[in-house]
Amino acid sequence: MGTAVAGQEGWQEDVFCVLRQHGVKHVVYVPDTSHSTAIRLAEADNEINAIVLTTEEEGIAYLAGAWLGGERGALLMQSSGVGNCINMLALHSCVRFPLLMVVGMRGDWAELNPWQCPMGRVTEKALNLMNVMTWHVDRAKDVAPLLHGAATMAFNGDHACAVLLGQRLIGGT
């Protein structure tokens, strides 16, 4: 799958392709349906460490450690997991390291499960409050360029960057 080129496959493949093009060696995740393709590709890739987490904030600490060891990674999670990460984002503010996150949204469009809405409604605001830059994506053709932009700023500026995959993109439940 290493030969796939962003933009030639579906947006689900684009996520993985862009991460790989940016030299990501660690894909750490709590699964979300929107990430199922990227997780499958990462798990099958011998050059990528795919790490399943018990809770999302583990991933922020893991990526800090990988960067101390000179390597790049990305955290994949659902919007509900952003809430679990809030205090751990202090690690980024105090240490500064490339922190790239891809968030599958729930509760932002055509959501059938009201329990997803409290966190989904404030996911982007919560990230912004913790000094994370965000880009919300609702169109398939925007996934690759916006993720490329976020990765560029994370890896070249030690920024915390999150791309939010909206439910209009993913498909409502």
Place this chain on the structure above:
Amino acid sequence: MREVIQYGTLDRREAVARLLAGRKKLLVVGGIGWASFDVMAAGDHDNNYYLWGAMGSAAMIGLGLATARPDHSVLVLTGDGDMLMSFGALATIAVRNPANLTVAVLDNGHFGQTGWQESHTARGLALEQVAKVCGFSWSVKITNLAGVDDLRDRLYSRCGVKFSVIKIAAKAFPRVPPPRDGSYIKSRFRSALGFQPI
């Protein structure tokens, strides 16, 4: 049967100094609170990474570091409170089983920084058994200096991920604060491994 002695007797400063004596390319993550002070008291080192916050992060930082640098041994030294906050990390680390990683918990059974409230370990929880059940290749409770010496020798082995609980005395020690500037410590640490600033 519940053990009679839940609190340890080891002097944390002596135990950590002994564990780090003669260190060879060892990368050390010091957890929030006393653990970082202990690592600093044993001698500041470019291969030390200290935490002042982000409670619950030490073990996972160790996993990320150990995975990225399989050529180095990595030691996470942290307190029972920090380890309890990242309970799930024991599962995440165990399923990865990095042979170059050791997690050592300095266990005084208390939240020493916040008024010495008893933690779960003082109330009977044996973290070394939790780690064993999760699948750590080697997991022991250490109650004396001979055990610390044994652990020191094992830090450099490559026979699976290792875990230990070091039962230390529940008492305050002088603060030996490492630098608070996390960005500086990060850059120093990376530079020592040969990595340039971004």
